[in-house]
Amino acid sequence: MTRERKRLFAVGGLLGAGFATGLLVGLEPFGALTPPPWLVLLLVVAAVVVGFGVSLFWWRHLDEVAREAHKFAWYWGGSGGLALGLALVVFVDIGGLAPPLLEGSSVREVFVAGALSVMVAQVAGYAAAWAGWWWARR
Known part of the structure; x- marks a missing residue:
């Protein structure tokens, strides 16, 4: 094969x-x-x-250049997305934001929504950092 x-x-x-x-x-x-x-x-x-x-x-x-792009993107983009997720958690916790989709939801649904929110923020940060890394080296 x-x-x-x-x-x-x-x-x-x-x-x-x-x-x-x-x-x-x-x-x-x-x-x-x-x-x-x-x-x-x-x-x-x-x-x-x-x-x-x-x-x-x-x-x-992968070649070394592509590996470096992914390492950079996960470190900086993933960390930035995680920080954004943490800020969102604090903002919701202090009552600054009451997500309408979560009202009346079960604990399971709220937990899943929170976990997915942080994952989406990390992937979005990764994608932005990865694109920026390649854009800067074009």
Whole structure:
């Protein structure tokens, strides 16, 4: 099997595992599918393990310049996004912001919304820092 075929197979497997896991987890609140919790946990753990394997394969095939761009972006962009998420938490906690989507929600839903907010802020910071790194070196 050629390197390109291995890469396509790995990415396809990762996308398939992510899609299947997301489908099971995402449709559960709508009552469409209600898999047992152990199955969801097993699929999520399998998707994470496969994701780390694909990421390791991808990282080993990057050149030094691309590696530096990603390290810079995760350090500065991810840290900036985390700081933004922390500021948002403090602002909500002191009563400066009452998110209308969270009123009347369960503790589980509020926790998930908070965790996703910080993750989105980190990824957005990463993307901005990564683009800035490449823009500065064009």
